[in-house]
Amino acid sequence: MGLSDIADGVTRLVEDASQSVGSMFEPVVRVGVTGLSRAGKTVFITSLVANLLDRGRMPQLAAGGRIETAFLQPQPDDSVPRFDLEGHLAALSGARPHWPASTRAISQLRVSLRVRPGGWLSGLSGPRTVHLDIVDYPGEWLLDLPLMTRSFAEWSADALAAARAPARAALAEGWLARLEASDPSAPLEEVSAQSLAKSFRDYLQAGRDAGLSDLAPGRFLMPGDLEGSPALTFCPLPEAKGARTGSLWRAFERRFEAYKRVVVKPFYRDHFSRIDRQVVLLDVLEALHDGPRAIEDLRLAMSEILRSFRPGPNSWLSGLLGLRRVERILFCATKADHLHHSQHPRLVSITEALLRDARDRADFRGARTAAMAIASLRATVEQTVTHEGLPLDCVRGILEESGREVVLHPGDLPEDPGAVLAPARDGAPLWLDGDYQVMHFAPPRLTRRPGEGPPHIRLDRALDFLIGDRLE
Template sequence: MHIPTFRYDRAIEQLCGDPPTWPEPTNGISEVRLAIRYLSNNPLLKRMSPIKTLYVDIVDYPGEWLLDLPLLELSYEEWSEQIARLCEMEPRATLSQEWRTFLETVDLTSEAEDSTLRQISQLYTDFLYRCKEPQYNLSLLQPGRFTMPGEDLKGAPLLEFCPLLKIPEDYNDNSLYAEMKRRYESYKEHVVKKFYQAHFSSFDRQIIFADVLRAFNTGYASFVDMRDAINMVLKSFHYGKSGLINKFFGLKIDKMLFAATKADHVTPDQLSHLESFLQNMLATSHNNATFEGVSSETLALAAVKCTQAAHTTFQGKKMSCIKGMPIEGDKPIALFPGEVPIEVPMPEEWVEGRFHFMAFKPPRLANVHGSGLPHIRLDHALEFLLGDKF
């Protein structure tokens, strides 16, 4: 009762508005329970109770929070070293300059003061926000609550710490370094563990979403960062008995869906390429899950289809296109957004202009309650995730 309800009704109102708009992105946790009534095909169950009910609990939360899971296996020093290495490479080296420059002027062995802690953590948070800007589109941003704190932690002192570039050898318990370390450990215990224990303990099906097309538009560095972030999270899950998620939370996943989003932003003949690319991109994590006995599948999905398939003629040849309303325009356009590679291109092949996967406005919907939302392969996803329950 203490968890906000996912406002499906409000989202539908926005999608069905005039003009239609996309619902606000997830910035906190919410839940919804679906009750699905069905007729059983089992002869024995038909006699006892022909109509059965399947309850499906769906938990919605910012994807950024998943990035905190790997912290449970890292000491403060190990995490600091990991972030320091990332900041040696572009674009992080430039984006983190202000934070790193200020950090070099701070005596970490001096007595901890709230004003200094607040200033350092704010500079680090600003750096993370810069990493999220569209021209960089970086994904591996920890801690996840720094850029997506949720209403419960916004402005909390618990978020006033950051990684360090150098670890002091001598320090006392009242030092700035000691206080940063305490807050890091407290963050893991009271935020990360608490979140997973409260909401992950009963999960048995998992969906991993990846916006591959956005990484294509941004470039190779963005793609590598997204790939590393997803694989890092999935490595932490390790679905066997010795895995972190099982050890701490007793989570037993038996089905996992890898989903490439925005399938309506590519031409229909490219859907299989999008699925193959995602499968190759996450091959290690996919294989580890399969080895642990988890049934997995890869799909290209669009929860709300906002384009239509079209065709045009170019140099005498018929070419597949998509047609839709650009997010920044007021007239529909038809375009060929580009081919999706099956394998990851070499770094030098990520040339500017090779990919142009445009964002579109949602379609105008006249009778969503009667015909439902137009989608791509959402029925396939539901069959994989829930089909065996019927």
């Protein structure tokens, strides 16, 4: 550890301590919202905040009746972009509603709640203010956190083994062929290095397009202002023992360490390690549609991601020392409105089975966890039709691709999650009993009465689990 690391640590400690002292008078709850691509983070935050400001659709928020008012305030961190609530809400509520752009970088929003005390305290003190800081960040960035404890050689060996596995070999074929023609011990040639790195990034992109989730380094797929920098110009290599300074191996090893120093560690230090409550969004339905290997890849990715959390209860001392832990973790299977409500318990069961190992670790360390099926913005309505003389539960909505209104029965999820997880773990190429179909619905044209937020499914229950105890 260098002097700069020590100075950064001391500065962060002082900042956290000062914030902890201030939070004794006006508590601050930092809620992280993440999920892998297409999970619906932007819509989740937009609808959640809109429904906090207008709570007419939040009956399951136990403390909702004690919230006298909710209002937006400037975020406390001047170095972090503000979450564009107004722009995203305009996209969803305009004359031609459309889904807003997905999360590409970190952003933040502060919602302050004026809360009236409950119980016998209600007559002894006036309303108090609770600040809710919502931190939005791409789930792909979480895939990078395990890199902090690994060497370039260790990461390369695992990444190469994964790329050569049957589930990925076809996707990685082009990159692996270039790798075979390269000599990691040879002197670095920048043009060849850039070609190798681009081919590796193409493989990661092909994996994402195929519905895979465990794709690290995460910033390779959303480079931002680091596009073209040496810190993003490397790839896994076969080990070259005794490689000399100036070789391809040593150059990529140095760039791997730079990636950790420039990208991963600042994200962990400045944002991830300061979160109190965490929401993890999962598009389980899309993974089911993409097949068994997508489900298994999602399971592995979430297990790897959740190893990076520091779950457990916080105390006043942990806050003072800057040793924050994630007290509550909520796993949300999104797009529940694509199914009839009778299928929601099965969707939750599959989600819980996918996350079993990670949830057990978090529960053991003292954190509270829960899983729910939600829809941040309800895009369909339920309808029962008669099919071959029998009632059939359907959903009705407008297809995003064609703009056509359809009534469909999306199919029944299995009652036993093992019917999904077993073939996924065994590497089955296809589901034995047919594919799980997913339709992409357009957002509805919103018509809201005064005091009502956008229509949703279980956002009130989700918020109650996350912060209900802090509003008592």
